[in-house]
Amino acid sequence: MKLRLIFLGACAGVTFAATELSAADATPANGIVSSAPIYVPDFSHSGDPIPDGVLEWSSLMQTTNAAADQESVRFTFSFKNAAKRADIALVTNLVTAADSTIQTNVTTITNFTPVSVAIGSVHASCGCTQPELPPLPWVIPPGGQGEFAATVNLEGRSGMMIKSITVSTDKGYKDLYMRITVLEPVIPTRTDAERAQDMEIAKADRQAVFKGDCVNCHVKPGAGKYGPSLYNAVCGICHDVANRASMVPDLHNLKTPTNEEFWRTWTAHGKPGSLMPAFSTSDGGSLTDMQIATLAAYLSQTIPSQPVPAVTNPPAK
Numbered sequence: 001m002k003l004r005l006i007f008l009g010a011c012a013g014v015t016f017a018a019t020e021l022s023a024a025d026a027t028p029a030n031g032i033v034s035s036a037p038i039y040v041p042d043f044s045h046s047g048d049p050i051p052d053g054v055l056e057w058s059s060l061m062q063t064t065n066a067a068a069d070q071e072s073v074r075f076t077f078s079f080k081n082a083a084k085r086a087d088i089a090l091v092t093n094l095v096t097a098a099d100s101t102i103q104t105n106v107t108t109i110t111n112f113t114p115v116s117v118a119i120g121s122v123h124a125s126c127g128c129t130q131p132e133l134p135p136l137p138w139v140i141p142p143g144g145q146g147e148f149a150a151t152v153n154l155e156g157r158s159g160m161m162i163k164s165i166t167v168s169t170d171k172g173y174k175d176l177y178m179r180i181t182v183l184e185p186v187i188p189t190r191t192d193a194e195r196a197q198d199m200e201i202a203k204a205d206r207q208a209v210f211k212g213d214c215v216n217c218h219v220k221p222g223a224g225k226y227g228p229s230l231y232n233a234v235c236g237i238c239h240d241v242a243n244r245a246s247m248v249p250d251l252h253n254l255k256t257p258t259n260e261e262f263w264r265t266w267t268a269h270g271k272p273g274s275l276m277p278a279f280s281t282s283d284g285g286s287l288t289d290m291q292i293a294t295l296a297a298y299l300s301q302t303i304p305s306q307p308v309p310a311v312t313n314p315p316a317k
């Protein structure tokens with residue numbers, strides 16, 4: 001004689017609290033029975049690290065380079081829901097031995113059932129990172145796949161940086177990393193002959209930089225930019241290059257006091273009779289009042305308003 005008693009439901013291993021309501025519980029008023037079960041996530045474990053193998057990520061750390069004038073960089077994270085619930089069944093066999101005594105053999109059977117995972121929140125390590133997600137909680141069905149993007153704003157950034165986003169689910173949380181290296185600006189080069197010619201053209205018309213081929217290097221790089229990236233695109237090309245002409249001053253070491261109005265006026269109107277163009281659109285330049293305002297704000301914040309004192313040698317004895 002063989003008796004089998006099965007006790008299902010003792011859970012072990014990767015166990016998750018969640019309720020899968022059956023379709024019968026979710027019968028809508030119109031009587032149509034939906035086949036998809038309604039998943040009711042329990043976020044009480046969202047503060048614990050997610051166990052391995054629950055969500056399979058395409059990558060936990062993504063690395064990219066960005067051009068110096070790039071406004072932002074967008075990353076895509078994709079994942080697969082591999083979560084399983086382990087149900088352990090205790091199987092008790094009652095076996096009649098030769099001597100007619102009844103012996104009890106207990107064994108276990110483990111069943112793995114794929115389960116849903118719910119993403120409850122996603123937080124970025126800084127305000128510069130904007131995750132793009134569907135409405136939360138976002139329930140990924142058993143075995144399902146998902147993908148979301150995160151955009152890191154690079155305005156005013158340089159060098160290497162690491163940003164992270166924390167994805168909190170009902171099975172725990174995971175940190176995902178993005179490593180971005182902002183490359184050094186690529187400064188277009190001009191041959192000596194081209195330069196001499198440009199200079200002649202600019203001497204005759206300081207607004208020439210806004211015309212003809214000159215726009216490729218002097219105007220287009222600034223399109224749609226503001227603040228520091230606008231400065232690098234349209235001002236740095238003349239003021240911050242090592243081999244700039246001697247009449248182009250170093251704006252970081254001016255000999256006169258400066259303020260926001262100083263920067264605004266010089267940018268908007270330049271100086272007639274010099275090579276400094278007038279950038280305001282009302283003067284025939286390429287920048288809107290808004291762009292000029294962000295430049296003036298940026299320059300007055302980053303460049304000292306008082307002249308940098310000249311280094312004087314102590315008097316000789």
Ligand code: HEC
Binds near residue numbers: 199237241244245
């Ligand atoms: C291929 C890109 C490019 C084009 C096109 C270009 N420039 Fe330039 N320009 C530069 C760079 C780079 C500098 C910085 C100095 C250098 O490296 O030669 C510069 C500097 C200048 C200067 C400052 C003086 C100096 O040489 O340092 C003036 C004035 C000027 N350009 C006028 C013009 C005019 C006018 C035109 C069109 C006829 C023009 N540029 C076309 C890239 C360009």
Ligand code: HEC
Binds near residue numbers: 235239248262263277
């Ligand atoms: C085509 C080259 C060129 C470009 C582009 C350029 N500048 Fe200039 N800038 C000059 C030259 C040349 C002078 C010197 C004018 C003079 O003779 O006093 C100058 C002078 C200045 C001064 C006066 C500094 C002083 O001596 O007090 C300021 C401020 C200035 N530029 C700001 C800017 C800003 C901001 C931008 C970008 C929006 C810019 N410049 C773009 C060539 C340029």
